[in-house]
Structure formats: structure tokens, C-alpha cells
Amino acid sequence: MPELPEVESARLVVERSALRRTIADVDDNDTYECRPHAPGEIRDALVGRQLVDAHRRGKSMWCETSDDGPRLGIHLGMSGRILVSPPTRDDEDGEEDEGGDYQGSGPARGSGTRKPEWYRFTLRFEDGGALRLFDKRRLGRVRLDPDIEALGPDAGEIGRDEFRERVGRGTAPLKARLLDQGTVAGIGNLLADEVLWQSHLSPQRPSGELTTDELDELRRELRKAIRSALRKGGVHTGEVIAHRGTGRHCPRCGTEMTRATVGGRTTWWCPEEQV
DNA sequence: ACACGTGTTATGCG
DNA sequence: TCGCATAACACGTG
Numbered sequence: 001m002p003e004l005p006e007v008e009s010a011r012l013v014v015e016r017s018a019l020r021r022t023i024a025d026v027d028d029n030d031t032y033e034c035r036p037h038a039p040g041e042i043r044d045a046l047v048g049r050q051l052v053d054a055h056r057r058g059k060s061m062w063c064e065t066s067d068d069g070p071r072l073g074i075h076l077g078m079s080g081r082i083l084v085s086p087p088t089r090d091d092e093d094g095e096e097d098e099g100g101d102y103q104g105s106g107p108a109r110g111s112g113t114r115k116p117e118w119y120r121f122t123l124r125f126e127d128g129g130a131l132r133l134f135d136k137r138r139l140g141r142v143r144l145d146p147d148i149e150a151l152g153p154d155a156g157e158i159g160r161d162e163f164r165e166r167v168g169r170g171t172a173p174l175k176a177r178l179l180d181q182g183t184v185a186g187i188g189n190l191l192a193d194e195v196l197w198q199s200h201l202s203p204q205r206p207s208g209e210l211t212t213d214e215l216d217e218l219r220r221e222l223r224k225a226i227r228s229a230l231r232k233g234g235v236h237t238g239e240v241i242a243h244r245g246t247g248r249h250c251p252r253c254g255t256e257m258t259r260a261t262v263g264g265r266t267t268w269w270c271p272e273e274q275v
Numbered sequence: 276a277c278a279c280g281t282g283t284t285a286t287g288c289g
Numbered sequence: 290t291c292g293c294a295t296a297a298c299a300c301g302t303g
Contacts, residue, residue, distance in 0.1 A: 002282090075282080077282060078280080078281045078282055078299090079281090079301080136300075137280095137301065138299050138300070139298075139300090141283085170293080171293080172292075172294085176293080181282085189281065189282085264294075264295070265282095266280070
């Protein structure tokens, strides 16, 4: 469930630890993760180059490469994580620096097992270290020159007027609009539920019927939730997230939470407060 | 064993 | 053609 905050954490890891290291080899043999590239295509484009910058918009990140090389796009999908290991020093096998830990909410969540086949993509550096994409579910994606322009503005940076204009239109349910990456980029299922709860808005409200005040409030709560998730380590730390579930209650008013599929995703909200 | 979750993309419909 | 809805994808988890 990497959403915007988790991807930003991963980007920071790349920026901090993977730039300016020469790529010696690339394992791009996972044809699903690297689609539509054929095996070897990404390797041929990157060997000998360096990553020189790491960017992000919404849930998509990409790196510029040296000598006017192609951009390397990485999407974490639903279970992807970026792991970067330092240069090997005297045959020492270094600990991996990790970005975006989103492994569920409980302390004892996730076994931590790392099967080798879950490493879907690897950049091996000349210094002996590597950048890897670790992805159990295999819905992540690596590709050259990704189409970033298809995404809407980043959810954490979109301005007030543009937010009003882009979100406050159409007849689809508000939550579906928020999940549409072409409208605003970076909001996933959990972040959407959190922000709607914080804003006292029903996920089912037709997005075009929101007032300007409601849209402004929604944007404020969105920025707040993103900052908070970045600080606390993931969207699962949101206030209402632990209260999504059968028999759970709204942490503000105690009303039993309601469940429905909205925008194709399981949605939980407080039927009393979110209208 | 089997349903569920989940971001993206493809497909379908009015 | 556009906006919206739904299915498909992969596969670990409960």
C-alpha cells in the first residue's frame, strides 16, 4: 500500500544513497515488472551510467541518468520497496538502507521473510552495492522514460484554485475522484478514507456538488494527512485507519462505521458525521 | 481452500 | 469522444 508518503520516503533513500554510483549491471529479467521492455533493454540503456537525481509525482518516482541517458521510472505498486546497499568495503556485506516501510499497522505485522524471487529488479553498482526493487505482489513497475504528464498535480503540492477546479467537478463519487491519479496524483485507498473522515465528507458525495469551502477544507486535510503520514511513517498511521473494520466505531462520535465499495475499493466511513 | 485486498490498465457502456 | 464503471492483473495473507 505505498501511497504518496511511502513513495516519498523511498525517493529520499534513493536521493541520499544511490546517486552518482556507476551502474555495472542490471537485472531486468522480470518481464512483468519491467513491461513493456524486453529483458536486457533496460540493462543496455543504463550500464555505465549513473543516477543523478530522484524525482516524484504522486506515487510515481523516476531518476535522471548521466550523459543524457533515459529516465528510469519506478512504481512501487502495491507491495514494492526500494532497498539500497552501500559500497562493499573489504568484502563486507553491508546492511540495506530501506525506504518506505508500510508493512501493516501492528507491531508484529509481517514475517519479514525475503524470498530471493521477490527481488524483481536490481541495479548493481561498480562499487559492489546495489539498488533493488523488492516486491512480493509483483504489481510494481520499472520502465524507461515513464509518462509522468498523464498524472495530475502532486496531491501534496496542488494549489487551492487548481484543486477546486480539478476535484470539484463531475458526477462520480468524491472518493473515486480522489483516487483518480489523472485528477490528483498520490492518493490511495487508505489516504482517501482518512482525508474524507477528517473532512467530515461522505465518500459517496458527487464531487461536482461540493462547495468551495468544502473543497478548500478537503485540500487542507489532505496536506495535513500527507505531512502526518510522512512524519509517522506511513498512511496506516492515520487516525481513522485502525477503525476500518466490521464492528468498529468512529473514534470521534462512536457511531458504527459503514462499509461499501466506492470507486471500486473497499471504503469505510462514519455515516453520522460524513455527509 | 478460498475470498480478499490493492494501483494501474484495459475494456465496456451510455 | 468523454466520463464513468467494472474487470483483469499477481499473489501473499488471513
